[in-house]
Amino acid sequence: MSEQGHILVVDDLRTNRLKLILGLKQQGHTAAEAENGRQALDMLRAESFDLVLLDIVMPEMDGYQVLEEMKKDNSLRDVPVIVISSQDELESIVHGIELGAEDYLPKSFDPVVLRARIDACLEKKYLRDKEQAYIREIQLERERSERLLLNILPAPIAARLKQTQDIIADNFTDVSVMFIDLVDFTPLSTHMHPVDMVKMLNAVFSTIDVLVDKHGLEKVKTSGDSYMVVGGLPLPRSDHLEAVADMALDVLASTSQFSRVDGAPFQLRIGIHAGPVVAGVIGTKKFIYDLWGDTVNIASRMESHGLPEAIQTTQDVYDRLKGLYSFQPRGEIPVKGKGTMMTYLLTGRR
Numbered sequence: 001m002s003e004q005g006h007i008l009v010v011d012d013l014r015t016n017r018l019k020l021i022l023g024l025k026q027q028g029h030t031a032a033e034a035e036n037g038r039q040a041l042d043m044l045r046a047e048s049f050d051l052v053l054l055d056i057v058m059p060e061m062d063g064y065q066v067l068e069e070m071k072k073d074n075s076l077r078d079v080p081v082i083v084i085s086s087q088d089e090l091e092s093i094v095h096g097i098e099l100g101a102e103d104y105l106p107k108s109f110d111p112v113v114l115r116a117r118i119d120a121c122l123e124k125k126y127l128r129d130k131e132q133a134y135i136r137e138i139q140l141e142r143e144r145s146e147r148l149l150l151n152i153l154p155a156p157i158a159a160r161l162k163q164t165q166d167i168i169a170d171n172f173t174d175v176s177v178m179f180i181d182l183v184d185f186t187p188l189s190t191h192m193h194p195v196d197m198v199k200m201l202n203a204v205f206s207t208i209d210v211l212v213d214k215h216g217l218e219k220v221k222t223s224g225d226s227y228m229v230v231g232g233l234p235l236p237r238s239d240h241l242e243a244v245a246d247m248a249l250d251v252l253a254s255t256s257q258f259s260r261v262d263g264a265p266f267q268l269r270i271g272i273h274a275g276p277v278v279a280g281v282i283g284t285k286k287f288i289y290d291l292w293g294d295t296v297n298i299a300s301r302m303e304s305h306g307l308p309e310a311i312q313t314t315q316d317v318y319d320r321l322k323g324l325y326s327f328q329p330r331g332e333i334p335v336k337g338k339g340t341m342m343t344y345l346l347t348g349r350r
Helices: 014-026 037-046 063-072 090-098 111-152 155-163 185-189 194-214 240-257 294-304 315-321
Strands: 006-010 030-034 051-054 081-085 103-106 169-182 218-223 226-231 268-282 288-292 310-314 325-335 339-349
Touching: 006 014, 006 037, 014 030, 014 111, 030 037, 037 051, 037 063, 051 063, 051 111, 063 081, 063 090, 081 090, 081 111, 090 103, 103 111, 169 194, 169 240, 169 294, 194 218, 194 226, 194 240, 218 288, 226 240, 240 268, 240 310, 240 315, 240 339, 268 294, 268 315, 288 294, 294 310, 310 315, 315 325, 315 339
Parallel strands: 006 030, 006 051, 051 081, 081 103, 268 310
Antiparallel strands: 169 226, 169 268, 218 226, 268 288, 310 339, 325 339
16 A cells, blocks of 8 residues: 655646646645745745655746755755656756655656656655654663663763773772761651652652752762762862762751651751772662772761761861861760761851
8 A cells, every 4th residue: 555645746837736736636645736946945844745746947946956955954855856847858867866856757757657656755755754763762762771871870980881891990089978867767767658758758869969960969879768979079079078068058958848747857967078989880780889988987977976957077077178167066976886086067168
């Protein structure tokens, strides 16, 4: 069964147009007409056509000029054109084909031949459209895969992973690590409907996600009700500690809007430490970009040994930021695996 199409007939003689349109409609096609090249281009840009039957000799703009304009326009260059002209010299035929015409017929054409040429052009266009649809679908799938990969890995790491099968592992001499945790979330979750619990976590973590992007930091992972952020990798930056401190202050301010279903105040604990880490990608089916080292452990302890609605830091962080930020000494506290450590509470920017 032949493809049915929407066809534009372009000829300066009305009798020629009507003759062609009548034959097209008898074949089951729909047709529109243009009396010159300029009108044809305007119609082609205004609506979608599957084929153009184009005269060559026309006033104002001839068929060759129409073909040239269609070839320049990315939205029109793939619309098939059959030239139907009284100019049947070989040079004219070759010129039309070179300008992009699919086929050529003299005006004294046989209707059966014209029908066969039209069917062949429409079939090729249908196959080309189908191919382009497949290509677009593949591109969309590739873009979706890319977005998913970037949700898991930092962009520079994702780019490296696509280029190599080698293990990705790097040493960083100085980065900032921050842990954020919801206070008393575990006992609260036992009294919440699962959907409500996930909704609350999603709302809180989505708010924090926005702040990660705002401050140019990297979200490493979430684990239960804990959120881990790092500054200074995978691309080093000299102000990573300031960026993490600014984000920590913004987190406390931004999450004050949330409330708990049990009526108790919504509270977070935040811990920050800076120093060297090892970072790399692990896993073969479910990738994860993770950090290891004493810096990570100490930052985690700063959070877990911290106070509700407070940002606890180490002596090192205080020493590096005390000229730019306000701190309140908390004093020495016992830290698991580290003995006694002097800690400070970050309260604001000077």
